[in-house]
Amino acid sequence: MIITLQNIGRRFNRDWIFKGVDYTFTSGESYAILGPNGSGKSTLLQVLNGSLSPSVGKIDFANDGKAVEIDTVFTHLSLAAPYLELIEEFTMSEMVDFHFRFKSFKQGMDKAQLIELLNLPKSTNKLIKYFSSGMKQRLKLALAFCADTPMLMLDEPTSNLDTQGVDWYLGLVQQFAAGRLTIVCSNQEHEYGFCNHRLSIVDYKV
Protein backbone atom coordinates (compact mmCIF):
# COMPACT_ATOMS: atom_id res chain seq x y z
CA MET A 1 0.00 0.00 0.00
CA ILE A 2 1.28 3.46 -0.86
CA ILE A 3 -0.30 6.81 0.07
CA THR A 4 1.04 9.85 -1.77
CA LEU A 5 0.28 13.37 -0.58
CA GLN A 6 0.95 16.31 -2.87
CA ASN A 7 0.72 19.77 -1.32
CA ILE A 8 -2.08 18.69 1.01
CA GLY A 9 -3.76 21.20 3.30
CA ARG A 10 -6.84 21.17 5.48
CA ARG A 11 -8.68 24.04 7.08
CA PHE A 12 -11.79 24.36 9.21
CA ASN A 13 -13.57 27.59 8.31
CA ARG A 14 -10.74 30.14 8.03
CA ASP A 15 -8.23 28.27 10.17
CA TRP A 16 -5.58 26.24 8.40
CA ILE A 17 -4.73 23.16 10.50
CA PHE A 18 -1.84 22.17 8.21
CA LYS A 19 -0.68 23.15 4.74
CA GLY A 20 1.91 22.07 2.17
CA VAL A 21 2.23 18.40 3.16
CA ASP A 22 4.23 16.48 0.52
CA TYR A 23 4.82 13.00 1.81
CA THR A 24 4.77 9.34 0.78
CA PHE A 25 3.71 6.53 3.12
CA THR A 26 4.86 3.04 2.06
CA SER A 27 4.06 -0.56 3.08
CA GLY A 28 6.40 -2.19 5.54
CA GLU A 29 7.26 1.16 7.11
CA SER A 30 5.94 2.70 10.32
CA TYR A 31 5.22 6.41 10.72
CA ALA A 32 4.59 8.56 13.78
CA ILE A 33 2.50 11.72 13.31
CA LEU A 34 3.60 13.94 16.17
CA GLY A 35 2.40 17.20 17.68
CA PRO A 36 0.83 18.72 20.77
CA ASN A 37 -2.89 18.50 21.65
CA GLY A 38 -5.08 20.18 19.05
CA SER A 39 -2.28 20.49 16.49
CA GLY A 40 -4.01 18.42 13.79
CA LYS A 41 -2.75 14.82 14.09
CA SER A 42 -6.22 13.25 14.03
CA THR A 43 -7.28 15.58 11.22
CA LEU A 44 -4.34 14.41 9.10
CA LEU A 45 -5.11 10.77 9.95
CA GLN A 46 -8.70 11.26 8.78
CA VAL A 47 -7.42 12.69 5.48
CA LEU A 48 -5.10 9.67 5.20
CA ASN A 49 -7.91 7.19 5.76
CA GLY A 50 -10.23 8.85 3.27
CA SER A 51 -12.87 9.93 5.79
CA LEU A 52 -12.07 13.66 5.43
CA SER A 53 -11.20 15.38 2.18
CA PRO A 54 -8.28 17.79 2.02
CA SER A 55 -9.11 21.46 1.41
CA VAL A 56 -6.25 21.66 -1.11
CA GLY A 57 -3.83 19.23 -2.71
CA LYS A 58 -3.95 15.70 -4.05
CA ILE A 59 -4.01 12.35 -2.28
CA ASP A 60 -3.46 9.05 -4.11
CA PHE A 61 -3.71 5.47 -2.84
CA ALA A 62 -2.26 2.39 -4.51
CA ASN A 63 -2.21 -1.26 -3.50
CA ASP A 64 0.01 -3.80 -5.27
CA GLY A 65 0.62 -1.23 -8.01
CA LYS A 66 -3.09 -0.58 -8.67
CA ALA A 67 -4.84 2.68 -7.86
CA VAL A 68 -7.38 2.48 -5.03
CA GLU A 69 -10.45 4.74 -5.20
CA ILE A 70 -10.82 6.95 -2.14
CA ASP A 71 -14.28 5.58 -1.33
CA THR A 72 -12.92 2.03 -1.01
CA VAL A 73 -9.83 2.89 1.05
CA PHE A 74 -11.61 1.87 4.29
CA THR A 75 -11.67 -1.76 3.10
CA HIS A 76 -7.86 -1.76 3.14
CA LEU A 77 -7.35 -0.40 6.62
CA SER A 78 -7.77 -1.11 10.30
CA LEU A 79 -8.29 1.90 12.56
CA ALA A 80 -8.22 2.16 16.34
CA ALA A 81 -9.03 5.64 17.63
CA PRO A 82 -10.68 7.29 20.64
CA TYR A 83 -13.49 8.66 18.42
CA LEU A 84 -14.25 5.26 16.90
CA GLU A 85 -16.75 3.64 19.23
CA LEU A 86 -17.40 -0.02 19.91
CA ILE A 87 -21.03 -1.15 19.91
CA GLU A 88 -21.93 -0.95 23.59
CA GLU A 89 -24.98 -3.24 23.31
CA PHE A 90 -22.83 -6.14 22.07
CA THR A 91 -20.92 -8.60 24.20
CA MET A 92 -17.21 -8.98 23.44
CA SER A 93 -17.98 -12.21 21.60
CA GLU A 94 -20.69 -10.54 19.48
CA MET A 95 -18.41 -7.55 18.74
CA VAL A 96 -15.69 -9.87 17.44
CA ASP A 97 -18.21 -11.75 15.27
CA PHE A 98 -19.60 -8.47 13.91
CA HIS A 99 -16.18 -6.97 13.13
CA PHE A 100 -15.05 -10.07 11.26
CA ARG A 101 -18.15 -10.12 9.08
CA PHE A 102 -16.46 -7.19 7.30
CA LYS A 103 -12.77 -8.08 7.69
CA SER A 104 -10.75 -11.31 7.52
CA PHE A 105 -8.54 -12.58 10.30
CA LYS A 106 -4.80 -12.32 9.82
CA GLN A 107 -3.27 -15.64 8.87
CA GLY A 108 -3.06 -17.98 11.86
CA MET A 109 -5.67 -16.05 13.87
CA ASP A 110 -9.27 -16.89 14.65
CA LYS A 111 -11.91 -15.79 17.16
CA ALA A 112 -10.69 -18.13 19.92
CA GLN A 113 -7.11 -16.92 19.54
CA LEU A 114 -8.14 -13.27 19.51
CA ILE A 115 -10.10 -13.78 22.74
CA GLU A 116 -7.11 -15.56 24.28
CA LEU A 117 -4.85 -12.71 23.15
CA LEU A 118 -7.12 -10.18 24.90
CA ASN A 119 -6.53 -12.02 28.17
CA LEU A 120 -9.90 -10.96 29.61
CA PRO A 121 -11.21 -14.48 30.29
CA LYS A 122 -14.26 -13.51 32.36
CA SER A 123 -15.48 -10.89 29.90
CA THR A 124 -16.20 -12.85 26.73
CA ASN A 125 -19.96 -12.67 27.29
CA LYS A 126 -20.03 -9.35 29.11
CA LEU A 127 -21.73 -6.37 27.46
CA ILE A 128 -19.21 -3.81 26.21
CA LYS A 129 -21.08 -1.03 28.01
CA TYR A 130 -19.84 -2.59 31.25
CA PHE A 131 -16.18 -2.71 30.12
CA SER A 132 -13.68 -0.35 31.73
CA SER A 133 -12.04 2.21 29.42
CA GLY A 134 -8.82 0.15 29.40
CA MET A 135 -10.71 -3.03 28.48
CA LYS A 136 -12.43 -1.20 25.61
CA GLN A 137 -9.07 0.08 24.38
CA ARG A 138 -7.62 -3.45 24.43
CA LEU A 139 -10.57 -4.71 22.39
CA LYS A 140 -10.24 -1.87 19.82
CA LEU A 141 -6.53 -2.62 19.41
CA ALA A 142 -7.02 -6.39 19.13
CA LEU A 143 -9.71 -5.95 16.44
CA ALA A 144 -7.42 -3.64 14.46
CA PHE A 145 -4.21 -5.65 14.75
CA CYS A 146 -5.83 -9.05 14.06
CA ALA A 147 -7.61 -7.99 10.85
CA ASP A 148 -5.87 -8.81 7.62
CA THR A 149 -5.50 -5.29 6.20
CA PRO A 150 -2.44 -3.71 4.60
CA MET A 151 -2.82 -0.46 6.60
CA LEU A 152 -2.91 -0.06 10.35
CA MET A 153 -3.86 3.38 11.71
CA LEU A 154 -3.62 3.98 15.44
CA ASP A 155 -4.66 7.23 17.10
CA GLU A 156 -3.38 7.50 20.70
CA PRO A 157 -3.09 3.71 20.94
CA THR A 158 -2.20 3.48 24.64
CA SER A 159 -4.84 5.88 25.96
CA ASN A 160 -6.43 4.32 29.07
CA LEU A 161 -3.89 1.47 29.18
CA ASP A 162 -1.84 0.75 32.31
CA THR A 163 1.87 -0.18 32.19
CA GLN A 164 1.03 -3.83 31.58
CA GLY A 165 -1.38 -2.76 28.81
CA VAL A 166 1.33 -0.68 27.15
CA ASP A 167 3.64 -3.75 27.10
CA TRP A 168 0.76 -5.79 25.70
CA TYR A 169 0.29 -3.18 22.92
CA LEU A 170 4.02 -3.28 22.08
CA GLY A 171 3.69 -7.08 21.83
CA LEU A 172 0.87 -6.63 19.29
CA VAL A 173 3.14 -4.32 17.26
CA GLN A 174 5.86 -7.01 17.25
CA GLN A 175 3.44 -9.77 16.29
CA PHE A 176 1.12 -8.07 13.80
CA ALA A 177 2.60 -4.87 12.30
CA ALA A 178 5.35 -6.40 10.14
CA GLY A 179 4.88 -5.77 6.43
CA ARG A 180 1.97 -3.36 6.93
CA LEU A 181 1.85 0.40 6.51
CA THR A 182 1.52 1.50 10.13
CA ILE A 183 0.67 5.08 11.16
CA VAL A 184 0.55 6.16 14.81
CA CYS A 185 -0.75 9.58 15.97
CA SER A 186 0.81 10.35 19.28
CA ASN A 187 2.62 12.65 21.62
CA GLN A 188 3.90 9.87 23.88
CA GLU A 189 7.28 8.32 23.03
CA HIS A 190 6.42 4.90 24.47
CA GLU A 191 3.67 4.34 21.91
CA TYR A 192 5.54 5.43 18.76
CA GLY A 193 9.17 4.59 19.68
CA PHE A 194 9.17 1.70 17.20
CA CYS A 195 8.25 3.94 14.22
CA ASN A 196 11.09 4.44 11.76
CA HIS A 197 9.67 7.69 10.30
CA ARG A 198 8.51 10.82 12.14
CA LEU A 199 6.28 13.55 10.75
CA SER A 200 5.80 16.60 12.92
CA ILE A 201 2.57 18.46 12.25
CA VAL A 202 4.03 21.77 13.48
CA ASP A 203 6.31 21.73 10.41
CA TYR A 204 3.19 22.21 8.28
CA LYS A 205 1.62 25.15 10.09
CA VAL A 206 0.96 28.24 8.02
Ligand SMILES: Nc1ncnc2c1ncn2[C@@H]1O[C@H](COP(=O)(O)OP(=O)(O)OP(=O)(O)O)[C@@H](O)[C@H]1O
Ligand atom coordinates in the same frame (compact mmCIF):
# COMPACT_ATOMS: atom_id res chain seq x y z
N1 LIG B 1 -14.94 19.27 12.44
C1 LIG B 1 -14.22 20.29 12.90
N2 LIG B 1 -14.63 21.55 12.79
C2 LIG B 1 -13.89 22.59 13.24
N3 LIG B 1 -12.68 22.45 13.82
C3 LIG B 1 -12.21 21.21 13.95
C4 LIG B 1 -12.93 20.06 13.51
N4 LIG B 1 -12.19 18.94 13.78
C5 LIG B 1 -11.06 19.39 14.36
N5 LIG B 1 -11.05 20.73 14.46
C6 LIG B 1 -9.97 21.55 15.01
O1 LIG B 1 -8.76 21.20 14.35
C7 LIG B 1 -7.67 21.29 15.25
C8 LIG B 1 -6.88 20.01 15.23
O2 LIG B 1 -7.64 18.99 15.88
P1 LIG B 1 -7.13 17.47 15.94
O3 LIG B 1 -8.18 16.68 16.66
O4 LIG B 1 -6.75 17.03 14.58
O5 LIG B 1 -5.81 17.62 16.84
P2 LIG B 1 -4.88 16.49 17.50
O6 LIG B 1 -3.47 16.89 17.24
O7 LIG B 1 -5.30 15.14 17.04
O8 LIG B 1 -5.23 16.70 19.04
P3 LIG B 1 -5.15 15.69 20.31
O9 LIG B 1 -3.71 15.41 20.56
O10 LIG B 1 -5.76 16.52 21.40
O11 LIG B 1 -5.97 14.48 19.98
C9 LIG B 1 -8.26 21.68 16.61
O12 LIG B 1 -8.12 23.06 16.77
C10 LIG B 1 -9.71 21.31 16.47
O13 LIG B 1 -10.54 22.10 17.27
